[in-house]
Amino acid sequence: MQNESKTYQFEVCANGVESCLAAQEGGANRVELCAGIPEGGTTPSYGEIKVARRLLTSTRLHVIIRPRGGDFLYTPLEVERMEEDIRMCRELGVDGVVIGCLKADGSLDLEANRRLKDAAGDMSVTFHRAFDRCADPMLALEQLCQLGIDRILTSGQQPTAQQGISLLRRLNATADGRITILAGCGVNEGNIKQIQEQTGVHEFHFSARMPVKSRMQYANPDVYMGDKDVDESTLMYTSAERVRATIAQLK
Template sequence: MTKPRLPRIEVCVEGIDGLLAAQKAGADRVELCASLLEGGLTPSIGVVREALKLSTIPFNVIVRPRGGDFLYSEQEFQSMLRDVEALRDLGVAGVVIGCLTADGRVDVERTRALVRAAKPLTVTFHRAFDMTVDYRQAVEDLVHAGVDRVLTSGQRRTALDGLDILKDTVSLANGRLVVMVCGGLNAGNIADVLDRTGAPEAHFSAGKTVPSGMAFLNPFVGMGGTSLEREYQLTLTDESAVRATIAAARVREVQPA
């Protein structure tokens, strides 16, 4: 008799509406962010408080003070510590962090400090892992720093491109660190990626762009360096795409030995 394999599915969302869509579609967990166009930044305390009121599933909050690289000034790092402490006190399920050194290695000292500040929350190291010079050493560094989970596309743009590294990362982690795969996952490929890597968790965003509800559009001003068109577009979590991707991951069956 066959048994369904049920990987844990995390959906990356921007704000409260995304969280509600993901949990309605059957996600196990959410990564709560602001500004997904920049890869995800720390959401406001107001957003987190509202999420705690409305969530029925656990959510982790990204702690990332700006876009760009993961080499932070001392002032930026101190702000990350303060954010982690605030999120811990609010009672979220976990935090998502990532600090590197200038030579492309995990900043073990800072990572340990963030883990200490977060406890007893779970700690995920985000795709800063994919920007390291030696992913094998990075796995060991994360284990020694006390991180619970790593998010990775196998140091490539998509999980399909990074399959070999993802499989090796799962093997290297050997249960000491949960490997959560990501990178272009959808209903058409998630089952294949999970089967070929052996990863126990998967992460995707399933975003869609919709027109703004604004009736008046000023064609002369764009904010923040974005295109004028972007001023009147919203990126939302596609509930139907989340549901379809989760279903594709969970229809797989493991044959008996």
């Protein structure tokens, strides 16, 4: 299913400016800048976006628009906040935003998604992995095409893109160039070639993160800033070497 006439695009899920810079160094085409990675990604701060915009010179900057973790069923106030975050991104010169709103029955919230798409103006718009919570992915695909969304980030409704190869293949064939299928979740240097060859997808989303030990010399062992089972002495950053190694698998 490989089609060499298309150009591959590589997007790195970046959890901060440092990871954005590593993605750029490693040759990524764009980043999806997120805060709250343990929650699946939430909207980063104004300062994070502004500094990333200043420092990214060859890699495009996309920003996730998600006010909280949890489900994708949003209140009117949450949709209003997302519209304001999108306007902020436009003012800062961001290249694209990443959105996704669902109804309680697992269908797309067409009104909310249309409002966010309209707020984005001429910025690129990706529908994120809320798609993997849709009750009818093929119907959702058609509706997102009609909304004018540029791409869908999906793992094929499975825990990882490698496990979701079957649906990714079907989605990519059905999309037929009308919308881009962006394969993501668990994509790495060990499986990206298999995913590409078995799905025909030409855009990939991965984090390429590596653990980095905290530079703190002292830590109070009785106090946790979050879940006590999380290792707060280890930080995760995107590695330029891993980005480069993953991209190299499709060269």
